[in-house]
Every structure is written in C-alpha cells, then in structure tokens.
Amino acid sequence: MTVWNRWFGRGPERSSRPPTPSDILQQKTDAKVSGRLDKDVRFLQDLFGRNDDFVIRTLQMFDSRPACLLYFSNLVNRDVINEHILKPLMGAERPRRGLRDARGMKQFLAKRVIYYGEVHYEHRLAKVAEALLRGETILLVEGLDEALHLATRNVVERAVEQPETEQVIRGGRDGFTELLATNVTLLRYRLQTPNFRVQMLTIGRATKTKVGVCYVEGVANDTLVQEVLDRLQAVDVDGVIDAGTLEQFIEDNHWSPFPQIQNTERPDKCVATLLEGRVVILTDGTPFALIVPAVFTQFYQTLDDYTERPLMASLIRMVRIVALIFSLVFPSLYVSVIAFNPELIPTKFAVAVAGGRAGVPFPAVVEVLVMEVTMEVLREATLRLPQQVGGALSIVGVLVVGQAAVAAGFASPITVVVVALTTIGSFATPAYNAAVALRILRFVLTVLAGIWGLYGVMLGLIAITHHMLSLRSFGVPYLSPIVPGDWQGLKDSWLRAPLWWMPRRPRHLFPQDPTRLAPDTQGVILQRPSHPLDPVRPRRRR
Amino acid sequence: MEAPRFQTVTFLEATATVISTIIGVGVLALPRIAAEAGNSGAPLVTLLGIVLSTVGLVLVTALGMRFPRQSPVEYSERIIGRWPARGVSLLLVAFFATLTGLAAREFAEVVVTSVLPRTPVEVTAIAMLALTAWCCRANLTTFAYAHLFYLPFVLAPGLVIVALSLKNAALLNLLPVVGNHPDAGAIAAGALTVSALFQGSFVVAMVIPGMRRPRRAMAASLVGICVAGGLYLAIVIATVGVFGAAATAEFLWPTLELAKTTLLPGEVLERLDAAFLMVWVTAVFTTLYSTYALTARALRDLFRLGDHSLWVTFLLPYVFLIALVPPDIVRLYQVIEWVGRFGLWITIGYPCLLWLVCLLGGARGDEPHAN
Amino acid sequence: MRTEAFRGLRRVIPCLLFILPLVTGCWDRLEIEQRATVLGLAIDTESAVAEEAPRDVGKSPSIDATTSSGMDVPYGGTLFRLTAQIAVPGRIPLGPGEGGGGGGGSRPQEAVWVLHSAGTTVNDALQQLQQQVADKLFLGHLRILVVSEAFARARGMQVLTDFLVRHPEVRRTVWVVVSRGRAADLMQTAPPLERVPTLYLMSTLDHAKQMGKLSNDFFGMFASKVVAPGRDPVLPYVEVMQRDNINLTGLAFFQGDQMVGTTARPFDISTYMLLTGVRPGGYTMMVQVPGQADTVMWQAYRRKQRVDVTFANGRPHLSVQLHIDGNVTEKSSDRVNLDDAAVIRRIDEAVAAKTRANIEAVLERTRELGTDPVGFGEYVRAKHRRYWDRAVKSKDRWRDLYPDIPVDVRVTVTTHRLGMKGR
Structure with missing residues (x-):
C-alpha cells in the first residue's frame, strides 16, 4: 500500500484548509450551552452564518429578558413560529412571582407560554446544531443553560398516491411516500396490534437518514430482527440516498445477479409480509420499503394473487411463471x-424457416443478440423519456424498427417474433430487479447456445439453478419453499392454494408463532353452507 | 467452509441424492450390456445387478448408521486401524476420481457422436467437468438441495421415453425370461457390469453424517435404489420390448435409439433424441457432482487438510486427464468395464469386510472420538 | 475489507480465463439455411441408370468408373446411383398462403432440387453428391428413402441399413420403401397437393398407416426385424402411376436384408397386418353372399390375433386364431336382405372363408420365398425356448424349417353395423 501511494503520489496529505463547520463540531463535541446569550449565538452564527436562510431573531421576553430564536427559514413552518411561539413569548406577562432560577424559568416557558406540542431541552451545543439542521427551532434564553428545541419542521410532502411500479387490479390504491413518518402512519393504520414495532436507526454521517426497522413481535424471529439491526448498524457511510443503496450494504451475496431483498411501494404488501414473519425496513426519503428475507418465489407473486380467488390466481401465477421461463x-x-x-422442428416448418433466414447475412446468435440489445436500448429509452413521448416511441420502435429490420434483410421474421415474445415475457415478471436478473442471464445463455447449442444452454441452466440453490437471504435458502421441500410452503409457490388451506406462516422464516388461522375457522368454512334463500325450501316468512 | 457440520439433510433429500446419483450416463448403454449378456433375459440380468448393488448399498448404509457422525474415511480407520484404512481410502479416492473422469468422457462421447460432431471431445468433457467443479465448492446442504431440485429432470426423460414407447413394445421380445441359450457365466458377468453402474450410490456414506436423522438413512437408501433401479429396469424392458434383444445388442446406446424412435403425441418436436439428450445432461451432472464431491471430501478427510473446495480445484486436472486416457470408444468401454468391476471390490467388498470386522470387534460410532 | 469484497471477483477471473479459450470456437454452429436439407433419397442400380441415361437432361456425373473415395475398383462389385431431393430455402414461403391465390402458379419442382451421384456405398455416393452442392448435406430431415426393386434384389439392404443406423442425423422413423420401377422417378414426381414431393410421399404412407391400410414398418422396425432371430422384415412396395401419382402396391418380402419377392396384390397388406396382429383394420373386401349371386362390401375395423405353438412328435405346429369385427358398407342389390340375422351370419361365414383363403395364399407365397415375415419363429423362440435352443438355434435354420411347419388358421367374424341404412 505504501509503495503504491509513494509511486502514485497518493500520500495522506493533510493540507491546511480552513476548518469546516463539521470539523468544528467534531472538535467541540462537548461544548455546553453557557447561558450567556451572546456567546452561544456567536457559536451558532460561526457555524451557520454563511447560509442566507439562517435566521437569528432576537427578542425581549417579558419586557426585559433577552432571548433568541434561531432557525433555517426554509425548513420550518413560519406561521407556527409567528403564531404559537413568537407571539406568546413576546406577549406574555411577567409572572407575578419572580423567576429566580433557570429551572423555574424553564418550567414556566414550557408550561405556560409556548403553544407547541413537541418541546425538548438540550444543553450540548453540538446537538443544538444538529437539531437546527433537522429543521427545529431553537430558543435560547439569557441565563438559561439549556436550549429549547421546538419541532417546527415543515417539509414539502407529496400526497399519498397510487404506486407507480406495482399496479394491482384489486387492492389498496395507496403507496408509500418519501416521508418516513407518513409511511409508518400507513403501516400503523393497517396493523393495529400492540406487537407492531418500529425501531429507529440513523444511518449516514452526512445525511443522517432515519431508518425504521418494522416487525411484528411474537411473529418475526428474534434472531432475524437482531441480524437485521446488526447489519444496519454496521453500515457507516456518508450518505444513504435511497433504500436501494442500503440494500446493497446488507444483502448476502453481492455478486449474484439475483436480488436477495425485495422492495415494494405498497403498504398492504408490507403488512402481509410483516404478518408472515418478515422484517420491513423503511428508509426516510424514499417510497420504497425493503423486505427481508426474500426468496425467489416472492418475485413473481403479486398482491392480486391473494385478492383474487385461488383458481384464477393460480392460473395467472402459472402464466407469469411461463413468461418468466420464456x-x-x-x-x-x-x-x-x-x-x-x-432436425427438432417439423420438416415443413424447418424448410420454411430456412427460407425466412436465407437473406440474413448474420448467424442466428449474432442476429438474436443484436435484436435483443436493440430491444434493451428501446426499453431503456422508453423508460427515461417523458411519459407523453415514451408511448409514441415504443410504438415507433417496436413496429417500425422490427418491420424495417425484416424488410432490410437484417433479421428474419421469426427472430423478431422470438425477441418480441421474450421482451414481453420479461415485462410479465412483477419485480423489476428480478426481471433484470433474468435478462442478464438470457444474454449469457444465448452466447452459450451459440457455442454449444442445446448442450451449452443446459450447462448454463444447471449453473444458474445451482447458483440459486446455493444462495441464501438472511440464511433462508433462496428457492424455499420448493427446495428444501416444505409441503405447507408449496401450496403458495407454483399455485396458490385457498387461504383457509394455508393456516400456517411460511416455515422457512421460523416464525415464533407459526399459526395464522384458528383451527375452528377452517372447520366453519368447510362446513356445508346453509341456504337461507333456497327457492326449493321456502321459509314461512319471506 | 464445513468446519461445523450442519445436520440439515432430510430423508427426502437423501433419497433424491441416491436416486439422481445412480441415474447417469450408464443408462444409455445399459440395455446393450444387459442384452449382450442375456439376450431376451436382459431384464433378468438387470434385476440381478440391482439386487447385487442393493446388498452393497445396504452394507454401506448400515456402516454409516453405526457411525452416524463420521465419514467412511474416518470410521474405517477406527475399524481396521489407521494405515490399512488409509491405504484403502486412497484407493477409494482414486477409484471415484477415475469414475468421474470416465463418466464425463463417456457422456462427452455421446454428445460428440450424436449432436456436436465437430466439437473436440476434450472441450465437451472439460465444460462438464468445470461446471461440476464449480458447483462442488458448495456445502453439503446445497449439495443435497441440488439433488432434490434436479430429481424431476433426472427422472422425467426416462419415464417419458418409457411411457411413450410402450405402445411399440411387444411382449414376445421379452420372452423367454431367462433368454435363449442361457449361460450362467455370461449372465453373472453381465449382472456385475450392470451392478457397476450403481456404484454412485456409495455417496450415501458421505450424506449420512450430514443427515438430520441418520436413523432414516436405510429407508432413504432402499427407496432410492428401488426408484433408480425401477427406472433402469423399465428402460431395459422398454428397449428390449421395442427393438428385440438382437437389435438392442447392436446399438451402442440403445436408450438413445429408443428416444429416436419415439414420437411425442401432437408432434411438437419431431424428434426426441436431441431434447432427451439435453435433459439427460442434468442426470449426468448430478452423477458427476456426487462422485466428484465424494472424492474431494474423502481427500479432505484423508489428509485432514483444509477445506474440500481446495481439493476440488486440485482434482480437476487429474480427473480431466483420466477422461482423456482411453484412445477410442471401444477401449473406453473396455476401461469402463474393468474399472467398474474393480470398483465393486471397493463399494461392495470393502464395506462387507468392514462390517464383518465391526461385528467381531464391536466398534461403534457413539463413543467419543478415538484420537 | 478490500480483500473481502474482491474475493468474489478473484473467483470469477480464473473461471473467465478458463472459459475464454472454449468460447473461441463455435465448431458445430451451422445455420439452418447453410444446410442442404436432404428430404428424400432414391437408390437405383447403375444398370437402370445406364439404360435411362439418354433421357437425362444433364450429364450424369457418375458414369465414370472412379468413385469419390478414390477406389478404382469398387468393392462389392457394382456402383449404384443415388438421387437426392434437397429443399431449396426460400422457395417455400414462411406462413400460409403467401404465394398468391393461384395454386398452379408455382410448380412443385421449384421447391426442391433433384441431384444425382453414384457410389459403391451410401457414404461414397453422398460424398460425391457433396462435391456438387455448396452447403453441407444435412440428413436430419430425411423423411423417405426409396430403393428400387432391382437394387433390393441384387444388392440387399445391408449397405443401407448400416449407414442409416450408424449416422447420427438420420431419424429412425424414416420410411424406407421399395419401388417397382426406377426409384429416381419417385424423387421427380410432382403431386399437385403438396409443394414438396417427398413430403407428399411421406404423408401418403403416414395416412395409409393411420387408416389401417399399412403396417407400421418404418425403417426402425425394419432394422430390428433384420436382426431378430425368428422373423424377416417387410417394406412397403410402391410404384409410380402416371407421373404425379404413386400407388401403394403391396409389401416387399425380404430374406434377411435381401429382397426375395412381393405380395401378389395390395389387399395382401391387410392379410399381413391381420396375421401380425395389428388391431385397427382399414381394407374393404368384397364377398359373395352365400347362396346368392350378389355381393356385399365388408370393412373390418378391429382385429384380434392369437398364435399358439403346439408340438406333435417333437415337431412344432402353429395355430393362428383370428377374430375380425367389421361393418357392411355396401350391397350390390336389393335382393340381399341385411335385416335378417341369418343373412348376416352367412356373410360372416363368407368373410371368414375368404379371409382364410387369403391367408393361406399369403402363407403359401412366404413358404415359396423362404421367408417368415409374420414372425412365427419369434413365437417359437419366445415360448418354446428349449426346442429353439436345441433344434433351431439360428435364423437360417429357422428359414429352412419354416416351410414345412403346418399352420392352422381359424377365423371368426362378427358384423356389427350396417351404416346409416336399415337393411
């Protein structure tokens, strides 16, 4: 390492740059609020004074005592500050009994003057600075060695909307938003059990991102929850931009093409997985929740599979699996x-296919690869374009390019059909990241097919399946419940059995309470239904 | 890393391991071997072979259950002493490495002859072996999972071919049951050769230490060999029933011929042979996977050195060289027959000896470790 | 930390290095349009070619005595002539009805290309054929192989059987047929029903099989029967009618792989199938109603067969029991009263008698030819092992014995239905 550094001049150069605010904070972690207003204000002024939206509002409380209100004007709700903080502070009468000590003053301010719910006290200046950055308003009072934090944060909030990436036919229309608080609200609203736990962590040195680890106590396995917390706490990074970046820090196998953590925008899906014994990780600033552990079957299941009746759901799920394999x-x-x-295809068709390919100058592998890449480019372009243009482009792309490629003798019509079917098939996979994994592997398989034909495809498939078999997500084998075989779990893998027939939670999650359906409920459902309106046996009173 | 041995293998996984290990490339030539030995008595020859290998498997399983947390390399040292046991274990390692190499070569020959005639046989063989070696680094749990997962793909082609070809089969071809001009010597020799095709079942010795309930190992072995043997028997019956014993003995790989003669109803695919062969890759893979893993683990136990995946890498060149030794297909089959017959001493004779010594000396596995 | 993260990559790199040299060669990749798909082959004796030679448009490349394998003196004596029908890619359009409305517009010859070559073995001839064709000959879609009667009688099928079984591309379900005249003529027929003549020929045979008019004696069967100890193979026997039309004339009988004769008439196919126990039956026979001059047409739809071997004085004695179910499909005059159960019974008896006569005729012919296409020998071998192992042992010996073994034939017949008419 040292040689490398010397050769490439990457020495640990400590230049004499002026200290940044965070440097100052790190040096003075235990600076206290002194109680002398001018000194404390100067400290904060030094830190944040260069920001134009940093407001220092001095005032006189009870006619005489100087105080100071500090906040970032873009982060706070100014109406609240004016109406419920400034006004009472400035308008309050001096209490009859004099405020002899700081303690009395604190009590009086909090209990009698400020009309605000969340008030905290802090005596470390570093924490005060952090609170300012969170969007809280700080009240410093002369003679008071603690600062008052008022949670006046006001962030622009998006309304709860339908999730864009996970449309369902039947099911809730609400999706997560960027704000962690809203997302917890959405979960709590659907899961009103005292056992529902949200454990908050802060990750990211610069971003201070709040991360909520949600689970249902008594259902989720303790060791699983602990492992999730451990893995999250081990992450020390400057910023967590999205749940996706967090995912990459806590997944098991970083080189696998397969996603080992599921993400969703749907609160109802989260609630369903929480009740199975999984853990949901909410990240502030992103509408995506992470679900751990994830197994492969989850990536082709949708909420519709459960809201529709079992027969229909099973059929649709099988269609999806066919599309996936396709x-x-x-x-x-x-x-x-x-x-x-x-020789495998019927003679007549073989002769015809040969005719279709007769003018194409490239081998089938090259032809397919080129068309596949073209398709990927089209797909990616459509994804990035504004929605209004995107629709038009995709039609132009698919119809015109395909037709032109055939007409120009660049590709044979059957290749176009194959590529189109494949692409459509990959769109039928509900999880985007799983679909991408299969798309990558499709290219690998195509190349193998170009070298060894069916033999190569088979070797590739064995390698892929073996990799999937060796994959674990938080210790859960990736292909459970198919392998290792679990009869209860198999009812919800290729097919979807009736809900009353699946009284247990997935065994591979080792839930603390394995049953989800009371035994007598199953009995009641399976009883012969009574026919109150049967026309054959009319009741006496209609 | 297998340092703490997890006992995760279930009954079903152990059974699947036995089945898919047995079913391998040997089935392609099996009807020829059986028909050459006993003409229309080919099913009888096969049955005798199955019975013989069942005896060996029962012995191996019984030994494994007596020492439920030890590998064969380890318990053999306890039974007959360290150095004799190590000598035989080394022989066992050499035998299974050779078996792996020869099976890879045999399948490569099948592939080269029937679908990839211009691809060098070395390339076809090394591709298969490299894949196997890559997979072999996985732990025993994944190993058992893999066998369970691939089981349907191992069984399906054989079952489909048998089911579809039965309408062309004639009972007359299977009579007389003992064959014309029956010759006890030839039938016995054939049975031995058939039995050599089942030697992969020795893998159960490796699986038992990883089983959740080793007491169910015997059931797993018996169910496994019944299913695999049943499929083999069905394939022999179907092949001889369709072609007759004389024609079966003429083909190099009669099972493949059966796939060639069979048509799928509906004629989606006009020919089944290439498709059949390709699904059969899975069956060959599982066999190679087992014998390769067995070799690597036995080496690890023998030298008490490192991780089995280390040995996997060291083995690859050796196994590959063995695959290249036979110069032509005739001598390949000769070598396979010799090695197979020799292997019977290791997979049946040696467990028999160990069992006898055990009975006399009363060594058991539940006492604390000897050294 | 760094080493941890790169361990995965470190594992991948050797794998890649290992795989790379393998990727460089695509040894067996050969696009479908780069293959000369051989759909049909025809084999004639060279003498047949010689007398036809003036009629050929192009120069036949093979008349010079040397063969492509460089042997000046061909072994086995004679050259034979190979005619191949190769599909021309592009002439057969993809998808239905693209070529326009007029069916007569495209002449079927355009879809295929007919080539000739000569050789002493099939490989030899194919090699010479390959010299004339740019693309590699591909036999994976070989559907039909026609052998002229002259060739089958003179050379036998050995040279063909070995090639076909050995070649990995050739399918076992290929039809091998014997033609009465020149085999090459079948490659040049131009049936109007199908663009590719070979496929038409193939569907003729396939449909005949489905209708119960032809036994399932495709090549795979032939190959098995040739080596079976107690039976001889048969092959379909066809001839070209006018020019565009082929006729399934009967069956060719073989002794081992040597053709020795044919059935007397097409109807004998049915008799052969009856004897070998093929259940569905398709042929219609004309029988005279006993006691009347009138006839009815009678069609079998189901047949059962049972062969028993008994021994008298240490000599085998074969007895064949047959039962035929069928329908009356036509009557020649109103004088036949089908309403009468007695009449039906008499028709049954007449059918049985006629069938027995047919069978006797066929069996007599096989005895004359010294061949056992029914496979009676297999019954003896399978059910009477000791006799076979002691007295027969080999196929040749069985052929010697077969003509002298008496065969009892018992036929029972049931008429079930009369069609849509009541009487």
Missing part, C-alpha cells in the same frame, strides 16, 4: 434449434 430461455433455445439441431 424470457430466460426462449432466445437461446431458438438459436440452438436453428443453428445446431434443426
């Missing part, structure tokens, strides 16, 4: 059959 192997199978084993 999007993984279809191009590689096409390449192998065309270029290696044309």
Whole structure:
C-alpha cells in the first residue's frame, strides 16, 4: 500500500484548509450551552452564518429578558413560529412571582407560554446544531443553560398516491411516500396490534437518514430482527440516498445477479409480509420499503394473487411463471434449434424457416443478440423519456424498427417474433430487479447456445439453478419453499392454494408463532353452507 | 467452509441424492450390456445387478448408521486401524476420481457422436467437468438441495421415453425370461457390469453424517435404489420390448435409439433424441457432482487438510486427464468395464469386510472420538 | 475489507480465463439455411441408370468408373446411383398462403432440387453428391428413402441399413420403401397437393398407416426385424402411376436384408397386418353372399390375433386364431336382405372363408420365398425356448424349417353395423 501511494503520489496529505463547520463540531463535541446569550449565538452564527436562510431573531421576553430564536427559514413552518411561539413569548406577562432560577424559568416557558406540542431541552451545543439542521427551532434564553428545541419542521410532502411500479387490479390504491413518518402512519393504520414495532436507526454521517426497522413481535424471529439491526448498524457511510443503496450494504451475496431483498411501494404488501414473519425496513426519503428475507418465489407473486380467488390466481401465477421461463430461455433455445439441431422442428416448418433466414447475412446468435440489445436500448429509452413521448416511441420502435429490420434483410421474421415474445415475457415478471436478473442471464445463455447449442444452454441452466440453490437471504435458502421441500410452503409457490388451506406462516422464516388461522375457522368454512334463500325450501316468512 | 457440520439433510433429500446419483450416463448403454449378456433375459440380468448393488448399498448404509457422525474415511480407520484404512481410502479416492473422469468422457462421447460432431471431445468433457467443479465448492446442504431440485429432470426423460414407447413394445421380445441359450457365466458377468453402474450410490456414506436423522438413512437408501433401479429396469424392458434383444445388442446406446424412435403425441418436436439428450445432461451432472464431491471430501478427510473446495480445484486436472486416457470408444468401454468391476471390490467388498470386522470387534460410532 | 469484497471477483477471473479459450470456437454452429436439407433419397442400380441415361437432361456425373473415395475398383462389385431431393430455402414461403391465390402458379419442382451421384456405398455416393452442392448435406430431415426393386434384389439392404443406423442425423422413423420401377422417378414426381414431393410421399404412407391400410414398418422396425432371430422384415412396395401419382402396391418380402419377392396384390397388406396382429383394420373386401349371386362390401375395423405353438412328435405346429369385427358398407342389390340375422351370419361365414383363403395364399407365397415375415419363429423362440435352443438355434435354420411347419388358421367374424341404412 505504501509503495503504491509513494509511486502514485497518493500520500495522506493533510493540507491546511480552513476548518469546516463539521470539523468544528467534531472538535467541540462537548461544548455546553453557557447561558450567556451572546456567546452561544456567536457559536451558532460561526457555524451557520454563511447560509442566507439562517435566521437569528432576537427578542425581549417579558419586557426585559433577552432571548433568541434561531432557525433555517426554509425548513420550518413560519406561521407556527409567528403564531404559537413568537407571539406568546413576546406577549406574555411577567409572572407575578419572580423567576429566580433557570429551572423555574424553564418550567414556566414550557408550561405556560409556548403553544407547541413537541418541546425538548438540550444543553450540548453540538446537538443544538444538529437539531437546527433537522429543521427545529431553537430558543435560547439569557441565563438559561439549556436550549429549547421546538419541532417546527415543515417539509414539502407529496400526497399519498397510487404506486407507480406495482399496479394491482384489486387492492389498496395507496403507496408509500418519501416521508418516513407518513409511511409508518400507513403501516400503523393497517396493523393495529400492540406487537407492531418500529425501531429507529440513523444511518449516514452526512445525511443522517432515519431508518425504521418494522416487525411484528411474537411473529418475526428474534434472531432475524437482531441480524437485521446488526447489519444496519454496521453500515457507516456518508450518505444513504435511497433504500436501494442500503440494500446493497446488507444483502448476502453481492455478486449474484439475483436480488436477495425485495422492495415494494405498497403498504398492504408490507403488512402481509410483516404478518408472515418478515422484517420491513423503511428508509426516510424514499417510497420504497425493503423486505427481508426474500426468496425467489416472492418475485413473481403479486398482491392480486391473494385478492383474487385461488383458481384464477393460480392460473395467472402459472402464466407469469411461463413468461418468466420464456424470457430466460426462449432466445437461446431458438438459436440452438436453428443453428445446431434443426432436425427438432417439423420438416415443413424447418424448410420454411430456412427460407425466412436465407437473406440474413448474420448467424442466428449474432442476429438474436443484436435484436435483443436493440430491444434493451428501446426499453431503456422508453423508460427515461417523458411519459407523453415514451408511448409514441415504443410504438415507433417496436413496429417500425422490427418491420424495417425484416424488410432490410437484417433479421428474419421469426427472430423478431422470438425477441418480441421474450421482451414481453420479461415485462410479465412483477419485480423489476428480478426481471433484470433474468435478462442478464438470457444474454449469457444465448452466447452459450451459440457455442454449444442445446448442450451449452443446459450447462448454463444447471449453473444458474445451482447458483440459486446455493444462495441464501438472511440464511433462508433462496428457492424455499420448493427446495428444501416444505409441503405447507408449496401450496403458495407454483399455485396458490385457498387461504383457509394455508393456516400456517411460511416455515422457512421460523416464525415464533407459526399459526395464522384458528383451527375452528377452517372447520366453519368447510362446513356445508346453509341456504337461507333456497327457492326449493321456502321459509314461512319471506 | 464445513468446519461445523450442519445436520440439515432430510430423508427426502437423501433419497433424491441416491436416486439422481445412480441415474447417469450408464443408462444409455445399459440395455446393450444387459442384452449382450442375456439376450431376451436382459431384464433378468438387470434385476440381478440391482439386487447385487442393493446388498452393497445396504452394507454401506448400515456402516454409516453405526457411525452416524463420521465419514467412511474416518470410521474405517477406527475399524481396521489407521494405515490399512488409509491405504484403502486412497484407493477409494482414486477409484471415484477415475469414475468421474470416465463418466464425463463417456457422456462427452455421446454428445460428440450424436449432436456436436465437430466439437473436440476434450472441450465437451472439460465444460462438464468445470461446471461440476464449480458447483462442488458448495456445502453439503446445497449439495443435497441440488439433488432434490434436479430429481424431476433426472427422472422425467426416462419415464417419458418409457411411457411413450410402450405402445411399440411387444411382449414376445421379452420372452423367454431367462433368454435363449442361457449361460450362467455370461449372465453373472453381465449382472456385475450392470451392478457397476450403481456404484454412485456409495455417496450415501458421505450424506449420512450430514443427515438430520441418520436413523432414516436405510429407508432413504432402499427407496432410492428401488426408484433408480425401477427406472433402469423399465428402460431395459422398454428397449428390449421395442427393438428385440438382437437389435438392442447392436446399438451402442440403445436408450438413445429408443428416444429416436419415439414420437411425442401432437408432434411438437419431431424428434426426441436431441431434447432427451439435453435433459439427460442434468442426470449426468448430478452423477458427476456426487462422485466428484465424494472424492474431494474423502481427500479432505484423508489428509485432514483444509477445506474440500481446495481439493476440488486440485482434482480437476487429474480427473480431466483420466477422461482423456482411453484412445477410442471401444477401449473406453473396455476401461469402463474393468474399472467398474474393480470398483465393486471397493463399494461392495470393502464395506462387507468392514462390517464383518465391526461385528467381531464391536466398534461403534457413539463413543467419543478415538484420537 | 478490500480483500473481502474482491474475493468474489478473484473467483470469477480464473473461471473467465478458463472459459475464454472454449468460447473461441463455435465448431458445430451451422445455420439452418447453410444446410442442404436432404428430404428424400432414391437408390437405383447403375444398370437402370445406364439404360435411362439418354433421357437425362444433364450429364450424369457418375458414369465414370472412379468413385469419390478414390477406389478404382469398387468393392462389392457394382456402383449404384443415388438421387437426392434437397429443399431449396426460400422457395417455400414462411406462413400460409403467401404465394398468391393461384395454386398452379408455382410448380412443385421449384421447391426442391433433384441431384444425382453414384457410389459403391451410401457414404461414397453422398460424398460425391457433396462435391456438387455448396452447403453441407444435412440428413436430419430425411423423411423417405426409396430403393428400387432391382437394387433390393441384387444388392440387399445391408449397405443401407448400416449407414442409416450408424449416422447420427438420420431419424429412425424414416420410411424406407421399395419401388417397382426406377426409384429416381419417385424423387421427380410432382403431386399437385403438396409443394414438396417427398413430403407428399411421406404423408401418403403416414395416412395409409393411420387408416389401417399399412403396417407400421418404418425403417426402425425394419432394422430390428433384420436382426431378430425368428422373423424377416417387410417394406412397403410402391410404384409410380402416371407421373404425379404413386400407388401403394403391396409389401416387399425380404430374406434377411435381401429382397426375395412381393405380395401378389395390395389387399395382401391387410392379410399381413391381420396375421401380425395389428388391431385397427382399414381394407374393404368384397364377398359373395352365400347362396346368392350378389355381393356385399365388408370393412373390418378391429382385429384380434392369437398364435399358439403346439408340438406333435417333437415337431412344432402353429395355430393362428383370428377374430375380425367389421361393418357392411355396401350391397350390390336389393335382393340381399341385411335385416335378417341369418343373412348376416352367412356373410360372416363368407368373410371368414375368404379371409382364410387369403391367408393361406399369403402363407403359401412366404413358404415359396423362404421367408417368415409374420414372425412365427419369434413365437417359437419366445415360448418354446428349449426346442429353439436345441433344434433351431439360428435364423437360417429357422428359414429352412419354416416351410414345412403346418399352420392352422381359424377365423371368426362378427358384423356389427350396417351404416346409416336399415337393411
């Protein structure tokens, strides 16, 4: 390391730059509020004075005593400050019995003067500075060795809207927003059990991002919760921008193409997974919640699978699985059959396919790869474009480019069909990140098919499945409940069994309380239903 | 890292491991071997082979259950003393490494002959071996998971082929049951060769120490060999039933011919052979996976050195070289037959010896570790 | 920390280095349009070619005595001539009905390309054929192989069977048929129903099989029967009618792989199928109603067969029991009263008698030819092992014995239905 540094001049150079505010704070972590107003204000002024939105409002309380209100004007609710803080402070009469000591003064201010709910006291200046940055208003009073924090934060908030990435046909229309508080509200509103726990952590040296670890006590396994907390606490980074960055710090296998943590925008989905015994991680500033642990089956399941009746849900789920497999192997199978084993397809069709390909100058592998890349480019372009333009482009892209490619003799019509079907298939996978994983692997398989035909595809598939079998998400085997086999879990894997038939929580999560359905409920449901309005046996009174 | 051995393998996983390990590339040539030995008595020859290997498997399993937390390398040292046991264990390692190499070569020959004629056989073999080695670094839990997961893909092609070809089969081809011109010597030799195809089942010795309830190992072994043996028997019956014993003996890989002759109803695919062969890659993979993992773990136990994945890497060149030794397909099959017959001493004879010494000396596994 | 994170990558790099050399070669990749898909092959004796030679438009490349394998003196004596039908990519459009309304517009010859070559073995001839074709010949879609009767009688099928079984591309379900005249003519027929003549020929045979008019004697069956100790193979026997039309004339009988004769008439296919126990039946026979001059047409739809071997004085004695279920499909005059159960019974008897006569005729022919296509020998081998192992042992010996073994035939018949008419 040292040699490297010497050669490349990467020495630990400590230049004599002027100390930044955070340097000052780090040096003076235990500076206290002194009680002398001018000194304390100067300290904060030195820290934040260069910001134009930093407001220092001096005032005289009870006619005489000097005080100071400090806040960032863009972070606070100014009406609240004017109406409920400034006005009472300046208008309050001096109490009859004199305020002899600081303690009496503090009590009086909090109990009689300020019309505000959340008031805290702090005597360390460093914490005061942090509170200012959070958007709180600080009240410093001459002679008082503690500062009053008033939680006046006002951040622009988006309304609760329908989640963009996870549309359902039947189910709640509310999605998470950026604010952690709102998201916890949405969860608490649906989960009114005293066992619901939200444990707050702050991660990120600069961003101080609040992270809420939610679980249902008595359901989620203790060791799982502890592991999640441990992994989160180990993260020491300057900033957590999104739940996605957090995900990358706590996942098990960083080099796997498969996502090992699920994300969702839907509170109802979160509640469902919480009740299964999973842990949900909410991050301030992002509408995505992380769900751990995640197994592969979760990535092709949607809320609709549970809100619709089992038969229909199972069918639709199977369609999705077919689409998923399709999007993984279809191009590689096409390449192998065309270029290696044309004897597999019916003779008439084979002759026709040969005719379709006759003018194409490239081998099938190249043709498929080029078309696939084109499709990916189109997809990515459509994603980034403004919505109004995007629709038009995708139609232009798919229809015109495909047609033109065939007409120009660049691709054979069947290739276009194969590529189109594959792409559509990959859109049928509900989880975007799982779909991307399969898309990457599809390219690998196509290349393998170009080398060894079906043999290569098979080797690739074995490698992929073996990788999935060795993958763990917080210790849970990635392919559970299929392997290791779990009969209860299998009812909710390829198919979706009736809800009354699945009285247990997923066993692979080792929930503390494994049953979710009372045994007699199942009995009641399975009883012969009574027919109150049966026309054959009319009742006496209609 | 397997340092703390987790006991996670369930009954189902152990059974699946036995089944998918047994079912391998050998099934392609099996009907030929059986038909050459006993013409229309081929099913009988197969059955005898299955019975013989069941005896060996029962012995191995019984030994494993007697020493439920030890690998065969470890308990053999306790039974017959350190140095003799180490000698035989080294032989066992060499045998399974050779078996792995030969199986990879045999399948590579099948692939090269039937679907990839211009690809060098070395490339086809090394691709398979490299994949196996890459997978072998996984721990025993994943190993058992893999066998359970691939089980349907191992069983399905055989079952489909048998089911579809039964309409072409004629009972007449399977009579007389003992074959024309029955020759006890030839039938016995055939049975031995067939039995050699089941040697992968020795893997159960490696699985038992990882089983959650080793007491169910015997059931797993028996169910496993019944299913695998049943499928083998069904394939022999179907092949001889469709082609007749004389034609079966003429084909190099009669099972593949069966796939070639069979048509899927609805004619989605016009020919099944290439598709069949490709799904069969899974079956071959699981066999190689087991024998390779067995070799690497036995080496680790033998030298008490490091992690098994270390040995996996060291083994690869050796196994690959073995795969390249036989110069042509005729001598390949000769070598396979010799090695297989020799292996019977290790997979059946040696456990038999250990068991006898155990009975006489009364060594058990539940006492604390000897050294 | 750093080493932890890069461990994954460190593992991947050797793998990549390892895989890289393998990726460089795509040894077996050969696009479908770069393959010359051979749909049909025809094999004739060279003498047949010689007399036809003046009629050929192009110069036949093979008349020179040397073969492509460089052997000046071909082994096995004679050259034979190979005609291949190769699909021309692009002539057969993708998807239905793209070529415009007029079906007569595109002549079927355009979809395929017919080429000739010669050789002493199939590989030899194919190699010479390959010299004339740019793309690699691909036999994965070989659907039909026609052998001329002259060739099958003179050379036998050995050279063909070995090639077809050995070649990995060739499918076992390929039809091998024997043609009465020149086999090459079948490659040049132009049936109007199908763009590709070979596929038409193939569907003719496939449909005949489905309708119960042809036994399932595709190549795989032939190959198995050739080596089976107690039976001889048969192959479909066809001839070209006018020019665009082929006729399924009967079956070719073989002794081992040597053709020895044919059935006397097409109807004998049905008799052969009856004897071998093929259940569905499709042929219609004309029988005279006993005691009347009138006839009815009678069609079998289901057949059952049972062969028993008994021994008398240490000699085998074969007995065949047959039961046929069928319908009356036509009557020649109103004088036949189908309403009468007695008449039906008499028709049954007439059918049985006629069937027995047919069977006797076929069996007599096989005895003359010294071949056992029904596979009676298999029954003896399978059910009477000791006799076979002691007295028969080999296929040749069985052929010697077969003509002298008496065969009892018992036929029972049931008429079930009369069609839509009541009487």
